[in-house]
Amino acid sequence: MVQTHSDYIIEIQHVSKCFADGKYVLSDVSLNIRRGEFVTILGPSGCGKTTLLRCLGGFLQPTSGTITLNSQDLLSLPAHKRPINTVFQKYALFPHLNVYDNVAFGLKLRGVERQEINRQVKKALKMVGMTDYEWRDVNSLSGGQQQRVAFARAIINKPDVLLLDEPLAALDLKMRKDMQLELREMHRQLGITFIYVTHDQEEALTLSDRVVVMREGQIQQIGTPTDIYNEPQNCFVADFIGESNILDATMIKDELVHFCDVDFPCVDKGFGEMQAVDVVLRPEDIYIAEYQQDNKAHENLWQLKGEVKSCIFKGVHYEMAVLTDNGYELLVQDYHAFEAGTYVGLLIKPEDIQVMKKERTENTFLGEVLSDNQIRFLDTKWQVSAEQLTGLTVGDAIVVSFGFDAVVLEDDFAEGQLSGEVHFILYKGNYYHLTIRSESSEDIFVNTTDVWDDGDQVGIHLDTDKIRIKKQEI
Amino acid sequence: MFHFNDIHTRSRWAWPYIIFLFCFVVMPLVMIVIYAFEDNTGAFTLNNFVRFFTRSEAINTFFYSLGIAFYTTLVCFLLGFPAAYFMGMEEYKVSTVLAMLFILPMSFNSLLRTIATVEVFSLANIPLGEGTLMFGMVYNFLPFMIYPIYNTIQKMDKSVIEAARDLGANRKEVFIKIIFPLSMPGVYSGIAMVFMPTVSTFAITELLTRNKIKLFGSIIQENIQSGVLLNYGAALSFIMLVFILLTNLFNKTEGVNDEK
Missing domain, CATH: 2.40.50.140 (Nucleic acid-binding proteins)
Incomplete structure (x- = not known):
């Protein structure tokens, strides 16, 4: 048999999304999803996972890149014409309709005849264990029950792909565990491709055929739960999972x-x-x-x-x-x-x-020479010795590099030559490897034995004797 | 230390207003009821009501007022809903600026505004009559229609709109099946806040029609002011009160169904 690329139901190619403030929430994301697969997009809040899901659902248009469904362009279709349905994070049930009308909503829009709607709604409600709830007001249901109705409502149109945006996040732990098993079972019965978004690594490992780990708009690793757990590709994945x-x-x-x-x-x-x-x-x-x-x-x-x-x-x-x-x-x-x-x-x-x-062994930044003893990088002017600038002239574009220990952090963020915020902390057994995000949104990596917290404002001191400067090659 | 959660302490703070309510709201209402069932001499009678139901003039004015109120409400709704919808769906900052813009005129006394309107009409040589009356009514009451609808739409969980689109609804269907039904509580409040006050308006009528047209409010005012027919005026007020209560009851039951 000839294997064609239509093995993949969804192909996401080089998708980027830039919001009005110029921030990239997705940068060059490529991902192929197989028919009938249960894929989980996993990452901390703000990693772009929900943005990616919204691009698939049709509620956001990527800035660049392509997405195809069954080898057909998906991005040119408006949300209501996509054969994709979504289970929303806060359920988004229609408060003015009862359970039956909520579930029947999609079928009624398509003009399916009454008896057929009746049959389908009963079937869907039975599947999610909500038989006999047809005439209940949705506002009188518990969180778990609302979740089930939202699920029934989303699968009744028999979509090619079902998107699930942290559907279990609002449930308590015990209920969440039960629902995880049910979701797995429903996925098996329906045979629909599930794309699931969560920040809960355990949930991702339990449910999925494949896990996509994201961070700051970029895919860090794609693999089966065992791959991701046993063979993390970088420190972020290793630290985030387990x-x-x-x-x-x-x-x-x-x-x-x-x-x-x-x-x-x-x-x-x-x-x-x-x-x-x-x-x-x-x-x-x-x-x-x-x-x-x-x-x-x-x-x-x-x-x-x-x-x-x-x-x-x-x-x-x-x-x-x-x-x-x-x-x-x-x-x-x-x-x-x-x-x-x-x-x-x-x-x-x-x-x-x-x-x-190792992802990096030192800090590197681009900058320029301002005078015979002054350079600029990280949006800041730095005094350096004339020897460090040998062979360079004013206006030269330069690459500045220095080790992780050339930086000293100060409690008072007004103290240092520039300030930043502790963005990511990695414990390395006998010291901490910190990522400090500067005011100009660049990352400075620091090794320290002092204890800092995520989000701390810090002053940054740089030992300029320890920096190396060379001309930027074009 | 203040015990903010102590219900007794809190209710004590409300006493000044409760006393005020009793003196200036409850007592007058009780007096209206008493006067309505008395004649000039203070003896019990139903004649005031008989007079209303047998005199075609009063009954006609009543229905004419209802008609004017109905059209005012309708026009307010037709103008107000699209505006409220637009503002309610906009980003928070834009919508608050717009809301400020139309609430601002409300902070001026309505009589002043109406007098100004009369001047505008006389400058433009437009004769005063039913048309100018309707204009004045709509001008005065439009904000009371827009605000509750805007409020409801603005507070609506917008994710249900995405959910509807996700399930295959186009723009029109989203509006008809989701946004409009969900804005109904606001529409009901808007109607309640425009319809009844217009029935009982007299100042706007007097000014904008040079007293050519009389609404129910004007008749009540005239009868009570005349002194002689004070009891009849009370009876007319009583009829209107009953009417307001009835419409409010209707409004309540509808509101509960939608908001719950």
């Missing part, structure tokens, strides 16, 4: 990686030799046991030794923070409790080490 230890490491050679001052055998290849990388260790993949000082066998068995700093019961397992002898803090989960103060040994199997390419 608990993780993310550490700086050096790939010594194929299948051997060095972190926490120890060489670990691993299964990853192709990173090159002596290459700086990040590793992800899932807390449940770290083996832990009490370290017996006088036992010779233990000395060779355990790769890391340390003291348990805290131990919290999490329901099924215990979560422990272990401070290793060489100064790294690791999160470990185990069915057994090791109380704070216990001296333990840690072991990590080669296949449980996920090695990732």
Whole structure:
């Protein structure tokens, strides 16, 4: 059989969306969705997931890019002509209509005959477990019931694709879990392609055939739930999905990686030799046991030794923070409790080490030379020494680079040479890797051992002796 | 410390107004009822009502007033709804500016506005009569129609519009099946706020028709002012009160159905 590209029901190509304020909420998003697939778009709030869904539904027009449905252009169709229906986040039931009329709305518009409508509505309500609620006022229903009606209303038109915009977000935990199972079951019965948007990583992993992780308008990773969990492609994905230890490491050679001052055998290849990388260790993949000082066998068995700093019961397992002898803090989960103060040994199997390419090793910004000892970048003027500008003339476009430790953060945001906001925090075992968003909306990366919170306003000090300047190549 | 949640403390704060209400709203109403059922000498009688129902002049004025009120309300609705709809669907900033613009004239006394209108008509050599009366009525009462409708549409959860489009409704269908039915509570309040006050208006009528046309309000006013027919005037007021109560009841039941 010839496989055509129509294997994909929806093809999203290079879609970008720029709002009136000039901010890109989607930048160059490409995604193909297979017929009958359950795809979840996952990301923190403001990552563009809802915007993407609204582009599919026809409520927003992308600034650029194409979207096809069944190989036909979708963007030229207005919302009401798209064979796509949506389950809205806050249900958006019609308050002036009862349950029956809400569900029948789509069929009535298409002029389906009464008896057929009757049959279809009964069928849809039965599917969502709302039989006998036909004549109820929708405002008298609980959140979960309204959700079911909204679902029945959306599937009655038999759409090619069903969009679900955080449909379970307003329900309590228990109800949400039950509804997740039901959604999965309804997807199986209906055979419709589901595109589900959520910020709840557990929900995404439970429900989907494939997960699309988004951040700041860009796709970070697309994969099956197990891929996403076990082989995150970058620190953001590793940190966002589940608990993780993310550490700086050096790939010594194929299948051997060095972190926490120890060489670990691993299964990853192709990173090159002596290459700086990040590793992800899932807390449940770290083996832990009490370290017996006088036992010779233990000395060779355990790769890391340390003291348990805290131990919290999490329901099924215990979560422990272990401070290793060489100064790294690791999160470990185990069915057994090791109380704070216990001296333990840690072991990590080669296949449980996920090695990732480093996204960046230093800060780089574009700027220009203002005079023989002054340059401009990050919308700020900086004094530099004449030696740093050797070979450059006034007006030259330059590339400025400096390490993560050239930056010092100040509590008082008026203190520094410029100010910014803590945007993203990543704990690297013995220090924090912070993303600071400057006033000019550029990201500065900083390594620090001080504790900051997301959203903190900080003053930024830069040690200009540590910056390197070179001419921008055109 | 104030105990804001203490119901007794809070109700105590309302006492001044409750006393005011009793003296200037409840008592006059009670007096209207008493006077309506008395003759000049203070003896009980139903003659005041018999007089109303047997004199074609009063009955005719009553129905004529209802007619004028009906047309005023209709014109206000036809002009007001599209304006309210436009403002209600606009972005918040735009709509508040527009709302300010049409609420602003309301802060001037309606008599002043009406006198000004009369001047405009006389300048333009337009004879005063039914047409100018209708104009004056609509001019005065239009904001009372627009505001409740605007308010309802503005507060409407706009996601239901997207939901309707999503289910296949085009613009027209969205309006007919969603926006219009959902704006009905506002329409009912608008009608209530325009219809009854126009029936009982007398100042606008007097000024804008040079007393050529009399509405029910004018008749009540004339009878009460004459002194001799005070009890008859009270009876007419009583009839109107009953009418207002009836329409309000109708309005209430409709409103409840829609808002719940």
